[in-house]
Amino acid sequence: MNAASDVDIEVDVLIVGAGISGLGAAYYLQRDLPKKSYAIVESRGAIGGTWDLHRYPGIRSDSDLFTFGYEFKPWKGDSIASAESIRAYLGDVADQYGMHDKISFHTKVVGASWNTDESRWTVEIENTETGQRSRARCSWLFAATGYYRYDQGFTPEFAGRAEFERTGRQVIHPQLWPENLDYTGKKIVVIGSGATAVTLVPAMAADAEHVTMLQRSPSYIVALPTRDRIADTLRALLPEQRAHAIIRGKNVLTQRAIWRLCQRFPVAARRLIRNNNAKQLPPGYPVDVHFNPRYNPWDQRLCMVPDGDLFAAISRGSASVVTDTIETFTPTGILLTSGKHLRADLVVTATGLNLQAFGGIDLTIDGERFSPADAVSFKGMMLTGVPNFAYSIGYTNSSWTLKVGLLCEHFVRLLDHMNSHGYSTCSPVLPDNLETRPLLDFDAGYVLRSLDQLPKQGPGFPWLTSRDYLNDVKLLRHGPVADPNLHFGTRRAQPTAASA
Structure with missing residues (x-):
């Protein structure tokens, strides 16, 4: 696809960001809903997101690549990998699944306006090289932007x-x-x-x-x-996809066990880490x-x-x-x-980082400006008051991509549910008197500095943003799409609640 200044984009789903989340969303759309059209807009000149942006010495993953990589694309290198290797891996994904033609590079989303009568988003996009602006239109807007500002750190x-x-x-x-x-x-x-x-x-x-x-x-x-020696052995003995599934499962359980140990027995975990440091x-x-x-x-x-x-x-x-x-x-x-x-x-x-909700996109709903801080997250992927809008934020206590994959799967299931029932709109509706708390339940300084700019979350599912992969498999991969708090509608009808 050419730069945004050359053509307007008209698609079912517009994905903002060509990093690990955006390419993941594109894969699941292609796999499960091949009749849905999509495009990816990327403000940078290459795919990779944070892995293309950051170029400081030694940059590498801080999670194992068997879980940080995609479930559908086996990782073939070391467990811990450089940014260059990760960029190459993402390039292979885009090549293998024909995504390059769907991406508009140097294309920044400036604002997006929802029109209820049309059940469409009109998206203002800017070519970052020429400054020229044009528009895209879509039924769904998917923010694969992460949660920090790319143009400045703290x-x-x-x-x-x-x-x-x-x-x-x-x-x-x-x-x-x-x-x-x-x-x-x-x-x-x-x-x-x-x-x-x-x-x-x-x-x-x-x-x-x-x-x-x-x-x-x-x-x-x-x-x-x-290097993961167990992974090396399994890859030598088993077919690639089978080995990948076993390695990934092993590492998921290991990550979960370590996190739960730290949560339940912090004194013992502190002592264990301290002794490990002292030995080295x-x-x-x-x-x-x-x-x-x-x-x-x-x-x-x-x-x-x-x-x-x-x-x-x-x-x-x-x-x-x-x-x-x-x-x-x-x-x-x-x-x-x-x-x-x-x-x-x-x-x-x-x-540290400066956080930024959904890439800093200026959202308006039927002419009214929307503030992310006024919304509550639904299933960790949608916002109250914003129809046909989804986002993906990965885990903070495990590999980012584990969560992203499940969110993308659930998003595609949601679109399929809407197709099957003839719905054109979908929006979470907040129940009365729901207690809320910050979206990112994390004490890092860069999070604490920006909590007032981010949405909230609730005390339990579907308003709680889960940090447990095995629970999320049940809820997002196998659980129902419909929910009493999720309201569906058609273009010329009042929204109706769908029961679970």
């Missing part, structure tokens, strides 16, 4: 930063990594202790003079092997200073380091960890509250 205000940069030194956020940045032989400070920081530190330590991970407080860090660090290392978080395991996502590469860099002396707070930047580095000074030629602010 960086706190640091006193003295301008003075530091005036000396020719640089401050860089990983989300906006400069192409061909040379940091060979430099002193580097990486601010942060999350997944991005623990990826950057060992990767940069290979070429830098020294890399310091400066953290305000520790995170849980777990070493996992890059030099004798006498202050583990309880730098690797002893104030929260319980899985109150925030665990950070994974492949083959313990972060611990290896610390043991070699090419990297170190400092737990302190920043007083001010100086012309030559960072002065800490303790009085210690860290010299730095380059500072990397791995300080």
